[in-house]
Amino acid sequence: MEITVVDRDDAHHYQPGYLFLPFVIYHPRDIVRSRHRFLSDAIDLVLTEIDRVDPAHRAVHLSDGRSLGYDYLVVATGVSPRPDATPGMLGPLWGDRVHEFYSLPGAQALTVAMRRFRGGRMVVHITEMPIKCPVAPLEFALLADDWLRKHGIREKTTLTYVTPLDGAFTKPVASREFATALDDRQIGLETDFTVERIDNDAAELISFDGRRIGFDLLVTVPLNMGADWVARSGMGDELNLVPCDQHTLVSLAYPDVFVLGDAGTLQTSKAGSVAHFAADVFVHNFVAEFRGRTASHRFDGHANCFIESGNGKAMLLDFNYTTEPVTGTFPLPVAGPFKLLQESRINHLGKLAFRWMYWNLLLPGRPIPLIPTEMSESGKRIEKAVTPTAEGHPTPPTPASQPAPRSPAPRLPTSPLPARPVPRPVAAAAVTMPAAGYVDRPGVDSTADPGSVLPDPIIPKF
Numbered sequence: 001m002e003i004t005v006v007d008r009d010d011a012h013h014y015q016p017g018y019l020f021l022p023f024v025i026y027h028p029r030d031i032v033r034s035r036h037r038f039l040s041d042a043i044d045l046v047l048t049e050i051d052r053v054d055p056a057h058r059a060v061h062l063s064d065g066r067s068l069g070y071d072y073l074v075v076a077t078g079v080s081p082r083p084d085a086t087p088g089m090l091g092p093l094w095g096d097r098v099h100e101f102y103s104l105p106g107a108q109a110l111t112v113a114m115r116r117f118r119g120g121r122m123v124v125h126i127t128e129m130p131i132k133c134p135v136a137p138l139e140f141a142l143l144a145d146d147w148l149r150k151h152g153i154r155e156k157t158t159l160t161y162v163t164p165l166d167g168a169f170t171k172p173v174a175s176r177e178f179a180t181a182l183d184d185r186q187i188g189l190e191t192d193f194t195v196e197r198i199d200n201d202a203a204e205l206i207s208f209d210g211r212r213i214g215f216d217l218l219v220t221v222p223l224n225m226g227a228d229w230v231a232r233s234g235m236g237d238e239l240n241l242v243p244c245d246q247h248t249l250v251s252l253a254y255p256d257v258f259v260l261g262d263a264g265t266l267q268t269s270k271a272g273s274v275a276h277f278a279a280d281v282f283v284h285n286f287v288a289e290f291r292g293r294t295a296s297h298r299f300d301g302h303a304n305c306f307i308e309s310g311n312g313k314a315m316l317l318d319f320n321y322t323t324e325p326v327t328g329t330f331p332l333p334v335a336g337p338f339k340l341l342q343e344s345r346i347n348h349l350g351k352l353a354f355r356w357m358y359w360n361l362l363l364p365g366r367p368i369p370l371i372p373t374e375m376s377e378s379g380k381r382i383e384k385a386v387t388p389t390a391e392g393h394p395t396p397p398t399p400a401s402q403p404a405p406r407s408p409a410p411r412l413p414t415s416p417l418p419a420r421p422v423p424r425p426v427a428a429a430a431v432t433m434p435a436a437g438y439v440d441r442p443g444v445d446s447t448a449d450p451g452s453v454l455p456d457p458i459i460p461k462f
């Protein structure tokens with residue numbers, strides 16, 4: 001089997017670390033490592049932009065004019081913040097009083113803005129769902145409250161959390177707990193706010209229903225969209241997300257295409273933990289089927305996220321398609337040591353330790369102790385009452401769906417893994433680029449500009 005990874009550059013970002021940059025808890029050097037060092041020598045890495053995919057001819061066309069053929073394609077190009085999608089967001093106030101922290105340059109610019117902030121109206125805002133890590137803006141609001149107190153300007157600041165949801169979060173129990181956390185800190189909560197535009201002259205967010213929210217510092221999460229190549233290839237929905245089966249991760253349109261991570265339409269959070277658990281299922285099924293056995297694993301939508309709440313504490317969420325985030329302990333009943341949906345010091349230490357686990361266990365593909373791929377109900381206090389979700393639907397038995405995007409991704413049917421075409425013999429190489437342009441050398445793209453390849457990673461620490 002030949003495996004080729006295509007990515008636009010060699011810099012892998014630990015995206016959860018973006019949240020910590022504005023509060024000077026992490027430095028950019030803590031959250032960027034070279035990609036090629038995490039890939040086995042048996043994997044080829046091509047560093048260039050994907051222009052488009054031609055699924056009918058099983059070809060990936062690269063922006064430098066080369067093409068790669070494939071027997072199987074795994075789409076994992078994620079989602080990115082798109083400030084250009086909201087009128088006025090990229091206006092004169094962008095980078096001055098309007099900021100985001102969903103990209104490294106954005107988080108760095110916000111670090112400077114936070115340092116300059118002397119009090120006034122700070123607004124934390126979500127443009128539209130779904131976004132990756134839907135708890136990150138909430139974490140930002142809680143950390144900002146702590147940061148403002150420590151800098152002695154909390155009393156001079158009004159802090160408001162503005163969301164298109166009808167509560168602080170997408171799921172009822174979590175929404176209730178988070179609303180309490182905001183309330184305890186006198187952080188205002190403005191719900192059902194669908195932004196129409198940003199008025200740069202008045203420095204106001206304006207909603208479609210005519211509400212106006214003024215700001216001195218706006219920290220927004222722009223619309224999150226899948227990669228543009230998806231649109232150019234005609235493979236996605238209006239947010240450039242690739243529709244896929246909820247349990248097998250197979251593209252609904254192309255049986256030889258799998259979708260992992262944020263790039264797809266899984267009805268659970270877009271989160272690194274979800275990408276990780278889904279990848280476990282994919283690998284097991286793919287290898288089993290390749291060996292002629294039954295692909296028996298089904299992805300359950302498992303998500304697991306720490307939520308920083310400031311003052312050296314954090315909360316924890318653990319849920320899947322059918323069990324919403326609830327209170328209790330994790331991973332062990334009673335003993336925990338982590339507490340679900342409750343603030344604790346040990347949760348915070350868990351979040352900080354996670355960066356070490358990310359570089360040393362997750363990326364090299366090693367198992368994480370005590371964290372199963374499938375969600376366990378052990379230790380969880382399940383509230384069985386039928387409650388409305390943030391989307392307003394009744395929830396027996398509490399579907400753990402992401403809030404719907406503008407025009408919701410279709411409820412996806414579940415199906416067994418489709419029959420695969422017989423793999424071509426290795427001799428009929430899938431890679432169709434000219435041999436001279438592509439040398440089968442371990443780890444690094446030999447055609448890349450050496451200046452674009454990062455040096456060896458620094459020994460990770462946390």
Ligand SMILES: Cc1cc2nc3c(=O)[nH]c(=O)nc-3n(C[C@H](O)[C@H](O)[C@H](O)COP(=O)(O)OP(=O)(O)OC[C@H]3O[C@@H](n4cnc5c(N)ncnc54)[C@H](O)[C@@H]3O)c2cc1C
Pocket residue numbers: 006007008009014015016017018019048049050051076077078079101102103132133136227228229260261262263270271272273274275304305306
């Ligand atoms: C501020 C913040 C905090 C977060 N906190 C958490 C957290 O605490 N816990 C958690 O589980 N998750 C968290 N996440 C979410 C997590 O980072 C993502 O869900 C995860 O990275 C998704 O992985 P992915 O592989 O699907 O996409 P990505 O990690 O985004 O990777 C996509 C890759 O595709 C490449 N690519 C895209 N388009 C092209 C193209 N045209 N050509 C070539 N390459 C391309 C990109 O360069 C990138 O390497 C957070 C995210 C943010 C922004």
